[in-house]
Amino acid sequence: MELFHLINSLLEQDTTKELVRLAIIYAHLIACCVAIGLVLTSDLAMIRQLLRGSDATEADRHHLEGLKHTVLLALQALWVTGILIVVLDVAAKGAIYLLNPKLQAKVLIVSLLTLNGVLLHRTIMPALAKAGTLLRMEPSMRSLAIFAGTVSAVSWFYAAMLGVGRPLAWKYSVVELMVAYPLLILGGYFAMSLLVGWASQRRHRIVSRVAKRDAGQAVS
Numbered sequence: 550m551e552l553f554h555l556i557n558s559l560l561e562q563d564t565t566k567e568l569v570r571l572a573i574i575y576a577h578l579i580a581c582c583v584a585i586g587l588v589l590t591s592d593l594a595m596i597r598q599l600l601r602g603s604d605a606t607e608a609d610r611h612h613l614e615g616l617k618h619t620v621l622l623a624l625q626a627l628w629v630t631g632i633l634i635v636v637l638d639v640a641a642k643g644a645i646y647l648l649n650p651k652l653q654a655k656v657l658i659v660s661l662l663t664l665n666g667v668l669l670h671r672t673i674m675p676a677l678a679k680a681g682t683l684l685r686m687e688p689s690m691r692s693l694a695i696f697a698g699t700v701s702a703v704s705w706f707y708a709a710m711l712g713v714g715r716p717l718a719w720k721y722s723v724v725e726l727m728v729a730y731p732l733l734i735l736g737g738y739f740a741m742s743l744l745v746g747w748a749s750q751r752r753h754r755i756v757s758r759v760a761k762r763d764a765g766q767a768v769s
Contacts (some may be wrong), residue, residue, distance in 0.1 A: 580626035699737040
């Protein structure tokens with residue numbers, strides 16, 4: 550009973566509340582950094598393979614597996630720590646804190662990340678496993694995979710930008726904070742589509758040359 554009163558008294562102290570909030574924010578930041586690191590390294594590996602004109606089988610698998618683990622683990626940590634931060638801030642500042650446009654924008658982006666993770670896990674990953682590589686996927690499914698990967702990469706970096714952008718709080722509306730988000734997704738999707746299309750054509754030419762060479766050797 551005395552231990553309960555001691556813990557309760559500690560939690561009521563402002564210094565203790567600040568330390569608890571700082572610890573939660575730190576965990577929140579670590580989860581975000583881990584996710585961004587996985588997304589960035591897997592994307593760079595895939596781009597390097599595509600520039601070489603290869604099938605990028607391993608890069609594709611690592612890319613989507615990394616995104617899958619990021620969504621399943623880092624997103625869970627972000628949701629839990631984010632909710633705890635909001636609860637603490639509402640307790641300190643009142644329900645008006647929920648009207649913060651920056652907070653609303655972050656919640657919106659993390660929600661989109663969650664839905665995108667479900668798409669990756671249930672649709673794109675099985676299709677990639679069946680095709681074996683991004684370049685061998687059906688055109689429609691390949692476009693969907695590129696779009697989901699672009700949404701994931703842009704969303705993680707955009708959420709991180711909002712997280713560190715304290716001066717943005719209450720200064721801009723949700724629409725103003727989100728205006729660049731779809732533009733970045735469209736730009737990234739267009740660029741990746743061009744790269745994948747070029748890699749696919751290059752792979753087709755290589756396969757054709759090899760087939761002609763083998764046919765010529767068989768005739769001779």
